[in-house]
Amino acid sequence: MRPVTECHHQPWWRRAEANRLILPAALVAVLLVAAVGLGSLGALLMQAPNMDVSRLWQEPWLSAILRFTLLQASLSTLLSLGGGVLVAVVLARRPVFPGRSLLLRVMEMSLVIPSLLALFGLVAVHGRQGWAASLLDYLPPGGTSSPAYLYGLSGIVLAHVFFNLPLSARVMLQALEQAPSAHWRLVAQLGLSRGSVWRTLEWPQIRPLLPRLAALVFTLCFTSFAIVMTLGGGPGSSTLEVALYQALKYDYDLALAALLAMTQLLICLGLWALAMKAGSHAPLVVAGGTVAGPVSRRDAHGWRRLSDAVVVLGLVGLLLPPLLAIVVAGLGGVPDLLGDGGIWLAALRSLAMASGAGLGAVMLALLLLAGSSHLRQHGRGLLASLIEGSGQLILVLPALVLGTGLFMLLRPGLGSDLQGYALVVLVNALMALPFAMQVLRAAVTGLSGAQRRLADQLAVHGWSRLRWLIWPNLRRPLALAMAYGMTLSLGDFSVIALFGSPSAPTLPMLLYQQLGSYRWQSAAATALLLLVLVVLVFAVLSALTRKLPRYVWRPGSVDTTGLTSGGETATAPATREEEP
Amino acid sequence: MLIADALSFHYSRAEPGQTLDFCFDMQLAPGECLAVDGPSGAGKSTLLNLIAGFLTPATGQLSWKGEDITRLKPWQRGVTTVFQDHNLFDHLPVWANIGLGMAADLRLTAEHRRRIAEGLEQVGMAEMTERLPGELSGGQRQRVALVRALLRDTPLLLLDEPFTGLDRANRETLWTQVESLKRREVAVLLVSHDVEDVEALADRRLRLVNGRLLSSVQ
Structure with missing residues (x-):
C-alpha cells in the first residue's frame, strides 16, 4: 500500500507548482494589452496638448x-x-x-x-x-x-x-x-x-x-x-x-x-x-x-x-x-482571378497576417483567462475581473486609435513595409481578443468544482491535467477562437488602410482599390475569393476539431501502450516511470 | 490510526438551517469502517472535505499513524474519495478514468492494464473498458469509481453517500468491494443515511449534530 505522502514526488511540470507560472504569464499578457491599448491612447493624447x-x-x-x-x-x-x-x-x-x-x-x-x-x-x-x-x-x-x-x-x-x-x-x-x-x-x-x-x-x-x-x-x-x-x-x-x-x-x-x-x-x-x-x-x-x-x-x-x-x-x-x-x-470574374497573380499574392499576404493575428489573439486570450481563473479560484475575484476587463478594453478602443498610437510610439523605429504589416497583425490580434475570450472563457475555466477536487486528489496536475482533462474540452473552442481571430483579421480594412502599402495590398485593400477604379469584374472576383477564404477558415478549423478524441484500450498483455487521440498514436514506455 | 483532534472549521456564510461552526474529534483504525450520519447541513461533507484536504481547518490537528497531515495537499494525503456522483471525467473512457488513479499522466504499463482489466472483471464490467461514463448506468459509474479506489491503493477511503440511488444487487457488489478493501487494512469512513449500507459495512457509528460528532455505537 502506498504511504500517505508518496504521491507528490513528481517532476515540477506535472505538479501543482506548474500553476505558479500562470500568474506571471497572465501578468505579461495584461501588461502587453495595457501597454498597447493605453500606450497608444496616451501617445495620441501626448501629441495633442491643445485638445479643445x-x-x-x-x-x-x-x-x-x-x-x-x-x-x-x-x-x-x-x-x-x-x-x-x-x-x-x-x-x-x-x-x-x-x-x-x-x-x-x-x-x-x-x-x-x-x-x-x-x-x-x-x-x-x-x-x-x-x-x-x-x-x-x-x-x-x-x-x-x-x-x-x-x-x-x-x-x-x-x-x-x-x-x-x-x-x-x-x-x-x-x-x-x-x-x-x-x-x-x-x-x-x-x-x-x-x-x-x-x-x-x-x-x-x-x-x-x-x-x-x-x-x-x-x-x-x-x-x-x-x-x-x-x-x-x-x-x-x-x-x-x-x-x-x-x-x-x-x-x-x-x-x-x-x-x-x-x-x-x-x-x-x-x-x-x-x-x-x-x-x-x-x-x-x-x-x-x-x-x-x-x-x-x-x-x-x-x-x-x-x-x-x-x-x-x-x-x-x-x-x-x-x-x-x-x-x-x-x-x-473567375477568368480574371485565374490570370491575375496579384490577387493570389494578396490572398497569401492576407492569410499569413490572419494566421499571425489569430494565433496572437488566442494566446493572449488563453493567458488572460487562465490568470483570471487562477485568481478566482483563490478568492481574488476583483483582480480576476480586472484581468478579464483588460482584454475587453480593446472593444471600446477605436482600431484607428490603436494603430495610430502605436505608430506614434514606434515611429522612430518604423521603416519598412514589413514593420507596418507586423503592426497591423498586432492590432488585429488585439481587436479579436474580446471575441476570442468570449469563446474560450467556459473552456479555460473548464473543470467544475467537483472535477477539480477529483483531479487534485488523483494528483493530476500541470501537463497531465492539461493533456487529459482540459485539452479535450478546450480544442474545439480554441479552433473557434482561432477562426474568429483569423477571419476578423482577413476582413480588416480600418487598420490596414492606415499602415498598408498600396503596392502590397491585402485582399480587402485590393478590393477597395478595384472598386475605386471601377474594375467591377476584378472586384467581384476578389470579393468571392475573400468570401471563400472566410468560409474555408471556419470549415477547416471546425472539421479538424469536430471529432472527439478517442482513447483506445490496449489489453495488459502487450508491452507497449497505444493511446490513440484524434488519430494520433502515442507510444508510452513499456515500464512505468520509476516510483520515488 | 487516523486521528482528528479538535479539527475546526468556520463558514462565514451558511444556508438557513446550516451550521456555521464545526469541531470534530474522532479516531479511525486501519481496516475499520466508521459510519457517520446526521441531518442535512450538520457537517458530514465538511468532515470529509477536511480529511481529504479540500478544506483547511482553522485549528486542530489531523494525523495518520502519528504523522501530522493537517497541512498536506489533497494529493499528498493518500486519501481516495468516492462521491455520490461526479466521480468520473465524462470525456474519458472507463479504463482512462481508472488509470488516472494509478498514473496521473496516464502512461500505463502492461501491469497497470492487467490490473484494470482484472478490477473491472471483479465488478462484472470486463466488456466496458472503452465505454464513456455517459454510456453507463449510475451503478456502473459507481463501480468504476470503486475499482479506481481499489487500485489506487491508498490507506484511507472516504465514501460520501456512494450507494444512493443504486438497486440492491449493485449495492451488494459494491459492499463486497469495500469489504475487500477493509481486509487490506484500508480505513473506511462512510457517510450514509441508509441503514442497510451502514449495517452491512460499519464497525462503528457516529452521529453529527450541529457540527459536533456526538454518539458512538459499537
Missing part, C-alpha cells in the same frame, strides 16, 4: 457628426435587437425545417464577414443598379426609378442591421437553447400560449443577455468604419470613426483625432460600464452546443406557421441575396 473639448459643440460640423453617430448606432441597435428577438424566438420554436442549419451557420458568420465584402453584396442588391432596384421598377405606379435608400442614414442602418441582427438573433437563440430541455417539455405539456411561453421561459432567458448584447452591437455600429466610409458622406452622414480617419490620414490634425478618440472611448466605456452592471456573464458569441430534440408546442401550430414563415423568409431575404450576389458576380 468645446470644439464638440462649438463647431457645427463636429456636433452634427456626433449626433449622427449616436443616431445611426442607436437606430441600428434597436432594429438589430428587436429583429433579433423575433428571429431567435421563431427559430427556437422551429427546431426543424429545411435549410435551418445552413441559415444558422450564415448567421454565425455575420460577425466575421468582412465589411467591405458585405458592402459589395449590399450594393449589388440594394444599389441603384442592384437586384432590388430592378424589382422596384416593376412596382406600381410605374415603378420607382433609382432608389437611393442604400446611401445615407437608411443605407448605413441597413448594413448595420445586416451584420448585427443575425449576430444578436444567434446569440439569443443560443440562450434559449440553453434553457433546460425539461422546461421546454413542460411548456409543451401544459399547452402554453405564445404569450405565456414568452413570459415564463423566453423572456427570462433572453433578458439577462440584452444589456451586454446591446452594448456590443452599439459599440460595433458606433465604431463602424468601412460601412460609413462607403455609404455615408459629408458631415450629414459621417461618424466619429470616419472623422478620426480623416483627421489622421488627410488633415494630420492630432488634436482633433485625440478629441474624437476620447469622445468615442468615453461614450463606449460608459455604456459598457452600465451594461456590465446590469447584465449576466453569458457568452456573446456562439460557442457551439446542441439543442434538445424537437418538442411539439401548442404555439407552433395553425396560423402561427404562417407568421413564423414570414419571419424566417424575411431573415433569408436580408441575408442571402447579398451573399448570393457576391457569388454570382464573382463567378463571372
Whole structure:
C-alpha cells in the first residue's frame, strides 16, 4: 500500500507548482494589452496638448457628426435587437425545417464577414443598379426609378442591421437553447400560449443577455468604419470613426483625432460600464452546443406557421441575396482571378497576417483567462475581473486609435513595409481578443468544482491535467477562437488602410482599390475569393476539431501502450516511470 | 490510526438551517469502517472535505499513524474519495478514468492494464473498458469509481453517500468491494443515511449534530 505522502514526488511540470507560472504569464499578457491599448491612447493624447473639448459643440460640423453617430448606432441597435428577438424566438420554436442549419451557420458568420465584402453584396442588391432596384421598377405606379435608400442614414442602418441582427438573433437563440430541455417539455405539456411561453421561459432567458448584447452591437455600429466610409458622406452622414480617419490620414490634425478618440472611448466605456452592471456573464458569441430534440408546442401550430414563415423568409431575404450576389458576380470574374497573380499574392499576404493575428489573439486570450481563473479560484475575484476587463478594453478602443498610437510610439523605429504589416497583425490580434475570450472563457475555466477536487486528489496536475482533462474540452473552442481571430483579421480594412502599402495590398485593400477604379469584374472576383477564404477558415478549423478524441484500450498483455487521440498514436514506455 | 483532534472549521456564510461552526474529534483504525450520519447541513461533507484536504481547518490537528497531515495537499494525503456522483471525467473512457488513479499522466504499463482489466472483471464490467461514463448506468459509474479506489491503493477511503440511488444487487457488489478493501487494512469512513449500507459495512457509528460528532455505537 502506498504511504500517505508518496504521491507528490513528481517532476515540477506535472505538479501543482506548474500553476505558479500562470500568474506571471497572465501578468505579461495584461501588461502587453495595457501597454498597447493605453500606450497608444496616451501617445495620441501626448501629441495633442491643445485638445479643445468645446470644439464638440462649438463647431457645427463636429456636433452634427456626433449626433449622427449616436443616431445611426442607436437606430441600428434597436432594429438589430428587436429583429433579433423575433428571429431567435421563431427559430427556437422551429427546431426543424429545411435549410435551418445552413441559415444558422450564415448567421454565425455575420460577425466575421468582412465589411467591405458585405458592402459589395449590399450594393449589388440594394444599389441603384442592384437586384432590388430592378424589382422596384416593376412596382406600381410605374415603378420607382433609382432608389437611393442604400446611401445615407437608411443605407448605413441597413448594413448595420445586416451584420448585427443575425449576430444578436444567434446569440439569443443560443440562450434559449440553453434553457433546460425539461422546461421546454413542460411548456409543451401544459399547452402554453405564445404569450405565456414568452413570459415564463423566453423572456427570462433572453433578458439577462440584452444589456451586454446591446452594448456590443452599439459599440460595433458606433465604431463602424468601412460601412460609413462607403455609404455615408459629408458631415450629414459621417461618424466619429470616419472623422478620426480623416483627421489622421488627410488633415494630420492630432488634436482633433485625440478629441474624437476620447469622445468615442468615453461614450463606449460608459455604456459598457452600465451594461456590465446590469447584465449576466453569458457568452456573446456562439460557442457551439446542441439543442434538445424537437418538442411539439401548442404555439407552433395553425396560423402561427404562417407568421413564423414570414419571419424566417424575411431573415433569408436580408441575408442571402447579398451573399448570393457576391457569388454570382464573382463567378463571372473567375477568368480574371485565374490570370491575375496579384490577387493570389494578396490572398497569401492576407492569410499569413490572419494566421499571425489569430494565433496572437488566442494566446493572449488563453493567458488572460487562465490568470483570471487562477485568481478566482483563490478568492481574488476583483483582480480576476480586472484581468478579464483588460482584454475587453480593446472593444471600446477605436482600431484607428490603436494603430495610430502605436505608430506614434514606434515611429522612430518604423521603416519598412514589413514593420507596418507586423503592426497591423498586432492590432488585429488585439481587436479579436474580446471575441476570442468570449469563446474560450467556459473552456479555460473548464473543470467544475467537483472535477477539480477529483483531479487534485488523483494528483493530476500541470501537463497531465492539461493533456487529459482540459485539452479535450478546450480544442474545439480554441479552433473557434482561432477562426474568429483569423477571419476578423482577413476582413480588416480600418487598420490596414492606415499602415498598408498600396503596392502590397491585402485582399480587402485590393478590393477597395478595384472598386475605386471601377474594375467591377476584378472586384467581384476578389470579393468571392475573400468570401471563400472566410468560409474555408471556419470549415477547416471546425472539421479538424469536430471529432472527439478517442482513447483506445490496449489489453495488459502487450508491452507497449497505444493511446490513440484524434488519430494520433502515442507510444508510452513499456515500464512505468520509476516510483520515488 | 487516523486521528482528528479538535479539527475546526468556520463558514462565514451558511444556508438557513446550516451550521456555521464545526469541531470534530474522532479516531479511525486501519481496516475499520466508521459510519457517520446526521441531518442535512450538520457537517458530514465538511468532515470529509477536511480529511481529504479540500478544506483547511482553522485549528486542530489531523494525523495518520502519528504523522501530522493537517497541512498536506489533497494529493499528498493518500486519501481516495468516492462521491455520490461526479466521480468520473465524462470525456474519458472507463479504463482512462481508472488509470488516472494509478498514473496521473496516464502512461500505463502492461501491469497497470492487467490490473484494470482484472478490477473491472471483479465488478462484472470486463466488456466496458472503452465505454464513456455517459454510456453507463449510475451503478456502473459507481463501480468504476470503486475499482479506481481499489487500485489506487491508498490507506484511507472516504465514501460520501456512494450507494444512493443504486438497486440492491449493485449495492451488494459494491459492499463486497469495500469489504475487500477493509481486509487490506484500508480505513473506511462512510457517510450514509441508509441503514442497510451502514449495517452491512460499519464497525462503528457516529452521529453529527450541529457540527459536533456526538454518539458512538459499537
